[in-house]
Structures are given as structure tokens and as C-alpha cells.
Amino acid sequence: MQQASQATVILGGGFAGLFTALHLSQRKYTHQVILIEQRDRFSFKPLLYELLSGELHSAQVYPRYKELLASSSVTFVQDTVKSIDLEQSRVTLTSSRIFNYRNLVLALGSKTTYFNTPGAAEYAMPFTSGEQAIALRKHLRHRLHQAIQTSDPARRRLLLTVAIIGAGPAGIELACTLADLLPIWYDELGGDAAEIRVVLINRSKEILKGDVNSHLRCTAQRALKGRIIPVDFLFDAAVSKIQADSVEYQQNNKTQILQVGTIAWTAGTTANPLLMNLPVANNRGRLLVTPTLQLPDFPEVFAAGDCAADSDQPQPPTAQVAYQQGIAIAQNIQHQREGKSPIPVEIKMRGTLMKLGLNEGVANLFNKVQIPGQPGHLIREATYLQLLPNAAHNRKITTEWLTDELFQRHRPASYMQLGQTPWLSGVATLAAGVIFATPLVWRAAQPMQFQQNLHWTGVPTLLNQLAPPPQ
Numbered sequence: 001m002q003q004a005s006q007a008t009v010i011l012g013g014g015f016a017g018l019f020t021a022l023h024l025s026q027r028k029y030t031h032q033v034i035l036i037e038q039r040d041r042f043s044f045k046p047l048l049y050e051l052l053s054g055e056l057h058s059a060q061v062y063p064r065y066k067e068l069l070a071s072s073s074v075t076f077v078q079d080t081v082k083s084i085d086l087e088q089s090r091v092t093l094t095s096s097r098i099f100n101y102r103n104l105v106l107a108l109g110s111k112t113t114y115f116n117t118p119g120a121a122e123y124a125m126p127f128t129s130g131e132q133a134i135a136l137r138k139h140l141r142h143r144l145h146q147a148i149q150t151s152d153p154a155r156r157r158l159l160l161t162v163a164i165i166g167a168g169p170a171g172i173e174l175a176c177t178l179a180d181l182l183p184i185w186y187d188e189l190g191g192d193a194a195e196i197r198v199v200l201i202n203r204s205k206e207i208l209k210g211d212v213n214s215h216l217r218c219t220a221q222r223a224l225k226g227r228i229i230p231v232d233f234l235f236d237a238a239v240s241k242i243q244a245d246s247v248e249y250q251q252n253n254k255t256q257i258l259q260v261g262t263i264a265w266t267a268g269t270t271a272n273p274l275l276m277n278l279p280v281a282n283n284r285g286r287l288l289v290t291p292t293l294q295l296p297d298f299p300e301v302f303a304a305g306d307c308a309a310d311s312d313q314p315q316p317p318t319a320q321v322a323y324q325q326g327i328a329i330a331q332n333i334q335h336q337r338e339g340k341s342p343i344p345v346e347i348k349m350r351g352t353l354m355k356l357g358l359n360e361g362v363a364n365l366f367n368k369v370q371i372p373g374q375p376g377h378l379i380r381e382a383t384y385l386q387l388l389p390n391a392a393h394n395r396k397i398t399t400e401w402l403t404d405e406l407f408q409r410h411r412p413a414s415y416m417q418l419g420q421t422p423w424l425s426g427v428a429t430l431a432a433g434v435i436f437a438t439p440l441v442w443r444a445a446q447p448m449q450f451q452q453n454l455h456w457t458g459v460p461t462l463l464n465q466l467a468p469p470p471q
């Protein structure tokens with residue numbers, strides 16, 4: 001069956017694919033746009049910790065594509081891509097549906113890898129999607145309920161120990177979040193929070209090794225120690241086997257075993273296997289693209305995000321790169337259809353942001369200024385909420401988040417009992433929330449008026465640098 005051979009087909013509805021689709025729609029692109037994605041919901045990955053903790057809910061950071069695309073002209077197809085034929089300009093799905101295209105966008109991201117560690121795929125829980133964040137939350141809650149009903153201290157210790165494998169940004173952010181969150185949840189059940197143990201296991205001696213956030217190492221180390229329950233480290237420890245309730249690792253030439261109730265895996269990603277079969281060059285599994293994000297031998301095909309790399313200007317696999325590339329691809333596809341030349345893409349790196357516990361974060365602006373603590377947390381959330389796809393969605397979520405921050409709605413009473421959030425930090429939250437979030441909400445709601453009224457202050461330019469508006 002031949003469908004829509006003039007169509008632009010986008011594979012993968014992550015940051016790169018979804019933003020390409022939305023921006024083509026906003027540009028009044030006249031050709032059909034088809035977004036093919038295996039899941040029914042978009043995962044806003046930088047805010048998955050908030051989904052796990054309940055600080056933000058599913059509708060905010062794990063929305064359905066149907067809702068996100070409701071007011072657009074994009075056709076959404078929920079299915080899994082089985083094969084891609086670049087020579088024939090054809091994509092086949094597992095349902096056997098076939099799509100022919102005039103332009104193709106490859107935005108299939110990467111996949112979790114367990115490095116062939118025995119038992120890892122069966123017993124370790126990955127943390128890369130909304131579905132997985134919700135599964136981890138349910139599992140942790142279940143473990144706490146089991147622990148409160150257990151009188152055997154050794155069994156309780158096992159149930160209350162969480163191992164996080166991999167001390168990259170996701171491992172650290174998850175460890176910091178759980179080391180604040182689990183004591184609160186367990187305290188609410190009447191348990192002794194001091195019995196909880198969160199252990200970060202890493203193959204190398206350094207955290208954040210080789211990552212864009214590596215210069216935040218000292219701040220992250222301080223944060224890991226400063227949680228309600230300080231995070232334990234097991235470094236220079238190579239995980240060799242995983243079972244339902246234990247992690248085996250090699251350290252100092254000895255085999256050691258840690259008894260655990262939960263194992264979260266954040267240790268690595270690998271290329272999407274579909275893309276490795278394509279007759280094009282790649283660098284460590286990332287497709288090599290031109291500065292205009294086209295495949296050199298197939299100029300009608302664009303690739304972006306975690307699955308692509310421009311060898312002249314390599315970019316880290318991050319959301320902030322992927323969404324900017326999505327916007328640029330939309331522009332280049334339209335240029336191509338209008339007979340104009342595609343434009344080389346310029347990515348603006350605005351620094352990095354990390355969550356370092358409930359109500360704590362660090363914003364590293366332009367890799368020059370580090371803002372830690374509660375202000376860092378507010379900048380991080382305000383920046384990400386501003387990036388939520390689709391203006392209507394964004395305005396609603398930002399308003400909800402602002403209300404929550406101001407009234408501290410999502411903070412359980414036991415958080416106060418555990419000595420957190422004194423009144424002064426509540427006032428600081430209020431002040432910082434108003435300072436950072438108000439202009440963002442105003443700009444999202446009335447961009448022209450915002451620009452005209454505040455032009456003289458330089459605030460619009462600053463905000464455009466820190467958190468560019470969805471176009």
C-alpha cells in the first residue's frame with residue numbers, strides 16, 4: 001500500500017521528533033506530516049524525577065501525544081518502526097503498514113544498555129520514560145509497605161536498601177531525589193527513616209565522568225552527602241551480576257555482594273539497532289550528519305537528537321540540543337520544499353541544570369555562574385516548564401507549578417517534621433518563584449506585550465538566552 005508519497009515522515013516522538021512536528025505545523029507547512037512513535041505518551045525526561053516523587057503529575061510531564069497534537073495538523077501514528085529503506089524512501093511498521101515519504105526525519109533516540117551484565121535486563125529497573133518512572137515509584141512504595149510489616153531486621157534492611165547503578169547525571173539526580181523522598185514516604189507509614197539506605201554504585205572513581213555536567217562534580221558530591229539520608233558510595237565497583245535481591249560487584253579484586261530491595265539502572269545507553277542497519281556512516285552508533293542535519297548521501301533525510309552527530313560540531317546527547325535541532329529541521333525541510341538551501345544549524349548551549357534533591361538543584365548558566373540550592377531548583381523547573389511542548393500545555397503547567405511552589409502544596413507534612421523547609425526557605429521560594437516564573441508565564445501568555453513593555457529592561461533578551469520561547 002502506498003501512502004502519501006509527498007509526506008514528511010518523522011520517526012520517534014522524543015524531543016527532536018516532536019519539536020520537528022510541532023514546528024512544521026506552526027509554520028503552516030502545506031504537506032502532510034506524519035509522526036510515528038511506539039508510545040502513546042511523550043516523556044519529558046529531565047522532569048521524570050518529579051513524576052516519580054509526585055512533585056509534578058502525569059498530565060504535566062507525561063502527556064498523551066493525542067492532547068499535545070490536538071490543535072496541530074500532524075497525523076500521529078502509534079506503532080513501532082520495523083525497517084527503513086532509504087533507497088526506496090519507505091518505512092515499514094510492525095503492524096505491516098508501509099509509509100512512503102518525500103522527507104524523512106530520524107529521531108529514534110538511544111536505548112538502555114546493560115553491557116551484557118547477567119540478570120540486569122531481568123531485575124534492574126531502567127529510568128528513561130514516564131512509564132518506567134511510574135513503575136519505579138510503585139515498586140518503591142511496595143517495598144516500604146513490605147518493610148513496615150516485617151519484624152526481621154535483616155529482611156527489613158534488604159527491603160529498605162536501594163542500589164542505583166551508574167553515577168552519571170541521571171544516577172546522581174535519582175539518588176538525591178530518593179534520599180530525600182524515601183525517608184518522607186517511610187515516615188508517613190510510621191517507619192524509622194534512618195533504616196533507609198540509598199547506595200550509588202559506579203564503575204569509575206569519579207562521578208559525572210566525561211559528562212557535560214562534570215564541572216558540577218563538587219556541588220553534586222556535597223548534595224549527595226547533604227540529603228535527609230546521606231547517599232552511600234561504592235566507587236571503582238564493576239557490577240558483574242544482578243539477581244532479584246542482590247547486586248554482585250568486583251572491587252579491589254574481590255567479589256562483593258550487596259543485598260537490596262530495589263535496583264535502578266542508569267549506567268548506559270547504546271545506539272538504536274534499527275539505525276545500525278542503514279547504509280550510512282555512524283560514529284559510535286550516532287548517524288553522521290552534515291551541519292544542516294542531513295544524511296550526506298540522502299539529502300531528503302534528516303537526523304537529530306541522541307541518534308545523530310555532526311562530526312564537525314559534536315553535541316552532547318541532551319534534550320536542550322535535541323529540541324533546538326527539531327526546530328531547525330522544521331525550518332530546513334520547509335526551505336528544501338521551497339527550493340531554498342537548508343541552513344547550517346547553530347546550537348546555543350545555555351549551561352546545564354541538575355536536580356539535587358527535593359527542593360534543591362543547581363543551575364549552571366552559560367557554564368559561568370553556578371546557582372545552587374533552592375534558587376537553582378526554581379531556575380531549573382522554570383526553565384524546563386517553559387520548554388514543555390505546545391503553548392497551551394505550557395501555560396497551564398507553568399501556572400500549576402507556580403501555584404504549587406508558592407503554596408508548597410506538594411510537600412508532605414512529614415517533610416517539615418524531618419527538619420526541612422523552614423519558614424525562611426518558604427519565603428525565599430515565594431520570592432524566587434515570583435521573580436523567575438512571572439516573566440515566563442507572562443511571555444508565554446502575551447509574547448508581544450511582554451516584549452514591548454519590558455524591552456527597555458533587557459529581561460526579554462536575557463530570558464530568550466536562558467529559556468528560548470517555543471516558537
Ligand SMILES: Cc1cc2nc3c(=O)[nH]c(=O)nc-3n(C[C@H](O)[C@H](O)[C@H](O)COP(=O)(O)OP(=O)(O)OC[C@H]3O[C@@H](n4cnc5c(N)ncnc54)[C@H](O)[C@@H]3O)c2cc1C
Nearest residue numbers: 012014015016038045046080081109305306317318319320
Ligand atoms: C532520566 C533522564 C534525565 C535527563 N535529564 C536531562 C536534562 O536534565 N537535560 C537535558 O538536556 N537532557 C536530559 N536527558 C537527556 C535527554 O532526555 C535526551 O538527550 C533527549 O530525550 C534526546 O531526545 P531524542 O528525541 O533524540 O530521543 P528520545 O527522547 O529518546 O526520543 C526517541 C523516541 O523514539 C521512540 N522510538 C524508538 N524506537 C522506536 C521505534 N522502533 N518505533 C517507534 N518509535 C521509536 C521512543 O519511544 C522515543 O519516544 C535526560 C535523560 C534521561 C533518561
